[in-house]
Amino acid sequence: MELLERYLQAVGQYLPTKSKMDTLAELRANLLAQMEGREEELGRPLTQGEVADVLEKHGRPMLVAARYLPQQYLIGPAWFPIYWFTLKKSFPFVVAVYVAAYVVTQVATTFVEGARGHFDIGAAIGHFPSVALTFWAWMTLGFAFFEFAQGRYFQKVDFSKGWNPNDLPKVEAKGKQPSMAGGVADVIVSALVIVWLLAVPYKPYLLLGPGVGYLHAMPFGLTSEWHIFYWQIIGLLLVQLGLKTVMLFLHGARRWRKGVEIVVQVMGILIITIMVQARSYFVPRTTSETMSLKDLATINTAINLGFKMVLAICVVKLLWDIWQLIVHSDAKDNGYAKRSSCV
């Protein structure tokens, strides 16, 4: 029976000290009885191989011991769906907040310290998994602590009770629902545009590619007023980025979301208005004599006209959206009024 003792010793390694002796004594008695029962069937003592078969069938020591341990969960089945839902729903915010924080930090570094722009997108992306993991770990720890503490330090929370169907939000009007992924993508793209704009003065090839060489050879250059427009545009884009991030948090509040969408559009119009007011975008280089001022004025007028056309389209779009918001708002109210009058 040396094999049995070896088996019990192996099982004992995974059992808590407090109950180990008791559990092993019971297991020994049961296994011995089982082996004796088998011997009675065969009419002879069991061979080493047959003892091994009995033990093998009984199970791997670690798994056998695990079944004697109290069932433990980090996050139990009652709270796991809520934990998983929270993780899934909050992940886009983590992405958005990370992107916004990165852009703000970079802008502050460039603006306050006057440091040369150094937007390492690769490093930012590479750093993100550790941020996501840290977020996941804290969320898991929070839920695990809650699971552990409820019933011990405060009354157990029964999530299945204490809700009222009348508190459910009203049925959304049919139509395309705003997607969370689309919202996050919008925030990321907006942030990347800001990063790109901030990087352009230091690395002009980001704007024109290889054409930057031709620009230097041209008889005209950018007006000095560009510096003023530039920072005004950056400022407005940052406000727009903030509002787009806020829109993510207003995912369920359709009317608020529409309102913020309109404010974001107004920001865009302000940016184009700044471009329209500039009027003069290129000025002749002091050394240049090859290009007449008249030709340059024509170019500036054409660019200004282009911005004016874009501005007109954006204003019409804004007015249309405001009109739609008002019309849908009235229709929705009337719809509910009709429905409630039928009841």
Next chain:
Amino acid sequence: MTSALQNDLFDSLRLELRRGCLIVAVLAQLRVEHYGYTLRKALADEGLAIEESTLYPLLRRLETQGLLTSEWREEEKRNKRFYRLSADGEAILEQLLVEWNGINDSLHKILKDQRGR
């Protein structure tokens, strides 16, 4: 669905179906005192085979929950732990049997109705 997947699914559903029934069977069988090995044999003789590694820890858990009582006693020159249904266990078993009979009757009725169509 491949047959391997189907087998896995069946095993998993069968396990789920048996889990609750086994507890009721163990409680009912322990109206008469048993130690682990003889209890397993008694259940197997009634057609309800259960693995040792499942049964023995289950006995411990049911005892911790107050549904069983146990005592160490010498039998055939060997110390064994004998289990028996406690008073609380008896009350719970009665409730579980009412529940189980209700489910059983409903299931039979559903199947009978379907056969009748």
